[in-house]
Structure formats: structure tokens, C-alpha cells
Amino acid sequence: MKQEQTIIPIEVGRLIGSVEQFRNEGYRLAQIGCTKVGDNSFEINYSFDKDYVLQNLRITVTAETEVPSITGMYWGAFVYENEMHDLFGIQVKGINIDFKGTFIRTAIRYPFGVSVAKEEKK
Amino acid sequence: MTKQIIVPFGPQHPVLPEPIHLDLVLEDEKVVDVIPSIGYIHRGFEKLVEKREFTEYVFIAERTCGICSFIHGATYCQGIEQIMGIQVPERANYLRTIWSEYSRLHSHLLWLGLYADSFGFENLFMNAWRIRERILDVMEQTTGGRVIQGSCKIGGVRKDISNAKLAEMNRDLDSIKREMEELTTVFLKDDTVIHRTRNVGVISRQDAFHLGAVGPTARGSGVAIDLRKTGYGAYGELDFPVITDSCGDCYSRCLVRCKELFTSVDIIQQAIAKIPDGPVDVKVTGAPNGEFFMRAEQPRGELVHYLKGNGTKFLIRSRIRTPTLTNIPPLVKMLQGCDLADVPVIVLSIDPCISCTER
Amino acid sequence: MGFFEMTKTALRTVLSRPATILYPAQAAKRTPLTRGHIIFDGSKCISCSICQRKCPAQAILLSKEAKSWQIDRFRCVMCSSCVDTCPAKCLSMDPVYTAPASAKGVEVFTITYVKPPKPEKKEEPIQ
Numbered sequence: 001m002k003q004e005q006t007i008i009p010i011e012v013g014r015l016i017g018s019v020e021q022f023r024n025e026g027y028r029l030a031q032i033g034c035t036k037v038g039d040n041s042f043e044i045n046y047s048f049d050k051d052y053v054l055q056n057l058r059i060t061v062t063a064e065t066e067v068p069s070i071t072g073m074y075w076g077a078f079v080y081e082n083e084m085h086d087l088f089g090i091q092v093k094g095i096n097i098d099f100k101g102t103f104i105r106t107a108i109r110y111p112f113g114v115s116v117a118k119e120e121k122k
Numbered sequence: 123m124t125k126q127i128i129v130p131f132g133p134q135h136p137v138l139p140e141p142i143h144l145d146l147v148l149e150d151e152k153v154v155d156v157i158p159s160i161g162y163i164h165r166g167f168e169k170l171v172e173k174r175e176f177t178e179y180v181f182i183a184e185r186t187c188g189i190c191s192f193i194h195g196a197t198y199c200q201g202i203e204q205i206m207g208i209q210v211p212e213r214a215n216y217l218r219t220i221w222s223e224y225s226r227l228h229s230h231l232l233w234l235g236l237y238a239d240s241f242g243f244e245n246l247f248m249n250a251w252r253i254r255e256r257i258l259d260v261m262e263q264t265t266g267g268r269v270i271q272g273s274c275k276i277g278g279v280r281k282d283i284s285n286a287k288l289a290e291m292n293r294d295l296d297s298i299k300r301e302m303e304e305l306t307t308v309f310l311k312d313d314t315v316i317h318r319t320r321n322v323g324v325i326s327r328q329d330a331f332h333l334g335a336v337g338p339t340a341r342g343s344g345v346a347i348d349l350r351k352t353g354y355g356a357y358g359e360l361d362f363p364v365i366t367d368s369c370g371d372c373y374s375r376c377l378v379r380c381k382e383l384f385t386s387v388d389i390i391q392q393a394i395a396k397i398p399d400g401p402v403d404v405k406v407t408g409a410p411n412g413e414f415f416m417r418a419e420q421p422r423g424e425l426v427h428y429l430k431g432n433g434t435k436f437l438i439r440s441r442i443r444t445p446t447l448t449n450i451p452p453l454v455k456m457l458q459g460c461d462l463a464d465v466p467v468i469v470l471s472i473d474p475c476i477s478c479t480e481r
Numbered sequence: 482m483g484f485f486e487m488t489k490t491a492l493r494t495v496l497s498r499p500a501t502i503l504y505p506a507q508a509a510k511r512t513p514l515t516r517g518h519i520i521f522d523g524s525k526c527i528s529c530s531i532c533q534r535k536c537p538a539q540a541i542l543l544s545k546e547a548k549s550w551q552i553d554r555f556r557c558v559m560c561s562s563c564v565d566t567c568p569a570k571c572l573s574m575d576p577v578y579t580a581p582a583s584a585k586g587v588e589v590f591t592i593t594y595v596k597p598p599k600p601e602k603k604e605e606p607i608q
Contacts, residue, residue, distance in 0.1 A: 003354065003417060005414075005415050017162075018201065026155055028331060030417075030424065030443075031443040031448070033426075034441075034443040035428075036439070037438070045415075047415060049347075049424075052352045055415070056415070057334075075333060076333040077334075077453070079448070100424060102159065102336065103161060104480065106164055112169060129534055177533075178537040178562060179534075181537040182537055182560065245491070249490055255500065259510070262515060263512045265514065266512070266515055266574075267516055267559075268518045270558075272516070272560050272561065304489060305490070307486050309485050312486040312487070383502070390556060
């Protein structure tokens with residue numbers, strides 16, 4: 001049996017509004033995950049679950065883009081947002097508990113992000 | 123106003139098998155706020171995926187967790203199979219289900235032991251682990267590994283279980299079930315245990331849902347989420363209930379897990395009765411091109427494997443969202459307002475698996 | 482009342498044998514499938530180096546020039562991926578665990594396989 005899921009690409013500006021809509025419709029935040037798709041391009045998936053159907057909002061950003069935090073709607077999202085910041089170097093604005101890069105302490109700064117990719121190319 | 127002091131809890135603490143650090147803000151003996159922090163054992167598995175062929179990554183995915191390893195491997199394989207459109211033989215699906223449920227039994231028994239230890243009942247800890255040893259023996263006899271089974275591969279499973287062995291496992295489960303009945307009675311009926319767990323670490327249904335709790339942590343608060351109901355593997359053909367309880371305290375979470383032990387036994391016995399004969403794997407050619415969010419139910423809750431391939435042998439991204447990561451915010455909520463002495467019990471009650479969380 | 486719920490279990494434990502064994506005086510539990518350590522048979526190895534490529538832990542290093550096959554037992558994770566993929570069937574899994582060692586290092590084996598005088602079709606690496 002295939003698990004149902006859809007991916008809805010949106011712009012960064014519409015993120016807060018769309019998340020709020022999901023929250024009002026009674027969705028549960030399943031995960032936020034970042035994927036590096038190009039040299040300085042990241043896809044962020046916000047997955048919401050209701051009755052075992054997964055809806056994903058996808059925004060595509062660069063390391064310089066400021067992504068608004070969704071912790072206002074989903075308080076528990078701070079774990080994902082801090083993780084995203086610590087591993088990929090995504091700038092998330094307005095997290096309720098902002099660890100400022102100390103949630104996951106890594107030897108290399110932003111190990112999954114842009115700077116490492118540059119080092120590898122050398 | 124009472125003076126506030128901060129007491130660090132972890133990363134090294136007698137009840138913690140793995141390192142998580144909590145800064146407990148105390149007013150007298152009451153915890154008023156908690157700041158969690160992880161990152162002591164980040165292993166970078168998600169980065170490793172770019173350097174290993176997708177067929178070999180199964181073994182690495184499996185090593186994400188030392189307790190629910192089989193389910194990690196199976197979920198990864200199912201995700202890749204969904205991307206590539208591979209139809210797995212029925213027998214392989216049943217075998218995956220059987221091993222997954224054995225993992226759940228072993229994980230829940232391990233947790234019951236650690237939980238007993240957290241409130242100082244060491245004898246109960248030993249009794250739980252003695253039963254768990256019998257589960258591990260079956261694992262080793264059928265797959266070759268006690269905790270890291272390594273029996274799952276893309277396109278099926280690597281080892282078959284003979285029908286004679288399945289019948290023996292079925293008989294064995296009956297006696298394990300009797301022992302577990304004795305064990306769970308202590309957890310659910312003994313006054314000393316109830317004293318330490320009733321009305322401790324309460325989280326309401328509303329909070330559990332909005333903070334993203336999964337697994338027994340959510341079900342203990344009455345949120346009926348069980349990903350097995352989506353029918354992956356052979357779960358679609360088996361009949362089992364979603365166990366919930368409404369109180370949302372440590373006792374409820376323990377109750378849910380105790381009842382799940384018997385559900386797991388029931389699922390395995392149903393699967394053994396229904397398992398069809400046939401091959402256990404199919405040949406896999408090509409490479410994955412596409413993306414998929416594969417979700418499965420781990421002993422600790424919902425597991426998400428996000429896999430993205432670009433048609434080469436190396437995946438671009440494997441994002442593993444483990445249940446403990448999403449159970450941290452509910453844990454923070456539970457700890458607010460509790461007594462310092464109850465902190466170990468509450469932390470253990472979400473079944474934290476920190477190595478999993480950090481991948 | 483919920484006291485003495487454990488009496489039955491406790492009494493049975495007193496009367497039964499211990500659940501643990503006296504390792505190392507008694508041998509550890511093993512099953513025929515137990516993954517203990519890899520055994521290499523140099524007389525069969527065709528130097529295809531598939532095992533090296535299929536090893537998720539990068540524990541195996543094969544050198545065609547030096548005719549050697551080496552394994553780092555400390556890196557090996559006993560997944561038996563190499564055993565499954567070896568086309569010449571020169572690798573096998575032994576149920577006995579490797580003995581503890583005080584220093585890290587690699588074990589080197591020599592490949593003694595000689596191509597038969599009239600070679601049949603050379604085996605291509607299977608993907």
C-alpha cells in the first residue's frame with residue numbers, strides 16, 4: 001500500500017499563512033527537513049500529517065535568505081529549526097528558543113551547508 | 123519571589139543510557155523551566171549517504187539506532203522500493219513485519235527495564251531484561267545478529283526463516299507471553315510503582331498533539347497515531363488495535379507500552395499463521411530517481427525517512443527524523459512544574475533514544 | 482492491594498538456574514547464523530575487488546599488484562555484504578567472534594589464486 005503524500009511548492013513569503021492554515025485545519029507537524037539541491041540552494045520541506053496523509057510545503061531558499069520561524073504556530077518546531085540552522089546554516093528568524101548554533105555542536109560549522117562544499121572543491 | 127537556581131541534568135547521569143543535557147531551572151524543588159540541548163554524539167549519517175552506494179546504505183541506516191535497528195533498515199528499503207517501483211515478494215513483507223515486531227518487543231522490554239531502574243526498582247529491571255534475552259536469542263537464530271539484524275535489503279530480505287522455525291517461534295511466544303503477563307502486572311498493579319508514576323509528567327491531549335508527540339508518548343495522552351495502520355509491509359493484512367490511554371501521565375505511557383507488548387505478540391502470531399510460501403527477494407537493477415517520505419512506526423513512534431535520489435548510485439539526501447527528536451518538545455512541557463526527584467522518571471517515560479536523534 | 486506482586490516471579494527465580502552464563506569459563510551463545518568474523522580463502526580469490534567496493538565500512542583493501550587482501554577488523558561491522566556479493570565465493574562468515582586485541586591494525590592475507598592455464602570466460606563484476 002502506498003502512503004499518500006503531496007508536495008506543494010510555495011514562496012517564502014507565503015509560508016506563515018500556509019502553515020497557519022494547516023494548523024487551523026488540525027494538522028500535526030510531522031517534520032521539517034532541509035535538502036541541499038545546488039551550490040547555494042536549499043529545499044526546505046515542512047511536512048504535516050492528518051489521518052495518515054502527508055502534506056508537504058516546500059520552499060527553496062539560499063543560505064542568505066531569512067526564513068521566518070513557525071514556532072508561533074507550532075511551539076515544538078524549534079528542534080527542527082535549530083537543527084536546520086546548525087547543520088545547513090539556514091537563517092531562521094524569530095525562533096522561540098534560539099540556541100544560536102549550539103543545539104547540535106559540530107566540529108565544522110554548518111557541516112551540510114555551503115562552506116563545506118567549497119572546501120571539497122579545492 | 124523564590125530564588126531560581128539552575129541544575130544541570132546530564133549528559134552523564136545514572137538513568138541516561140545516552141547523552142542529552144537538560145538545564146533545569148528550579149524554584150525550591152519545583153522545575154519551572156527546562157532547556158534541552160543535544161549534539162554530543164552527532165555522527166553525520168545523513169552526510170555519509172553521499173559517499174556510499176544506496177544498496178550499502180541499508181547497513182548504515184540500520185546502525186542509526188542500536189535498539190530499533192531493523193525498523194530503520196526496513197523503512198529505508200521500503201522508501202527506496204517506493205521510489206524505484208519495486209514490488210517486494212509477499213513472504214519478504216511478512217518476514218519484515220515479524221522482525222519489526224520482534225524489535226518492538228525487545229525495545230519495549232528494554233525500556234521497561236530502564237524505566238524500573240529509573241525509579242529504583244532494580245530487581246524488576248533484571249526481570250524485564252531476562253525476558254528480553256529470549257527475544258534476542260530468536261533474533262540471533264534467525265538473522266545472525268542480536269541487535270543489529272542486517273537481514274533487510276532492497277528488494278526483499280537476506281535470510282528466510284524455515285516454516286519449522288516459525289512454528290517453533292510461535293510456541294515460544296506463548297511462554298514469553300506468560301512471563302510478560304507476570305512482569306507487566308508488577309508495573310501496572312504494584313503500589314510502589316504506581317506511587318512513582320501516577321499523575322507524574324502529565325501532558326494533555328491538546329498539548330501532545332500540537333507539540334508533535336508521537337508513539338506511546340502521544341497514545342498515552344489519547345492521540346491515536348499508529349503508522350502501522352497505513353498498512354506498509356504486511357500490516358495491512360493483519361488485525362490489531364491502536365492502544366491509547368487518556369491520562370497522559372507516566373503511568374499511561376507505561377500502560378500503553380505494556381499492552382503493546384501483547385499486541386506485538388498477537389501480530390507475530392497472526393503473521394506466522396498467514397505467511398505465504400515463495401521467494402524472499404527480487405533482483406534490483408537501476409538506481410533511484412525521485413523522492414519519497416517513508417514513514418513507519420518505531421517502538422518510540424513515527425519515523426520519517428526522506429529519501430531523494432537523482433538517478434545515480436548515490437542518493438542526494440537521506441533525512442531521518444527519529445521519534446525522539448519530535449518527542450523533545452513534549453518532554454519539555456511535561457517537565458515544567460514537576461518535582462526534581464521525578465525528573466529521571468519523566469525523562470525515561472518518553473523512551474529517549476539520543477543516538478537515534480542525532481544520527 | 483498491590484503489594485507483593487513480584488513474589489511469584491521472585492520465588493521462581495530463586496528455584497531456577499541463573500539466567501547468565503559464566504563467560505569466558507563457559508562459551509558464549511552462538512548460532513549457525515551468528516556473524517562473528519570474516520574468513521578469507523586466498524586460493525579462490527580472483528581479485529575482482531567487489532568486496533572492497535561493497536563494504537559500507539571501508540574495512541577491506543585489495544591490492545592486485547601486491548596480491549594481497551587486507552581487512553581492518555576494527556572497522557568491519559560484520560554486515561556480511563562482502564560474503565553475499567563475492568562472485569568467487571572466497572569469503573565466508575564464521576560464527577566465532579574475533580579475539581580482543583590490545584592494538585589496532587590490519588590483517589593481511591596473500592592471494593594465492595593462479596589463473597587456470599586455459600581460462601574460461603573471465604567473470605565480469607556483477608552489479
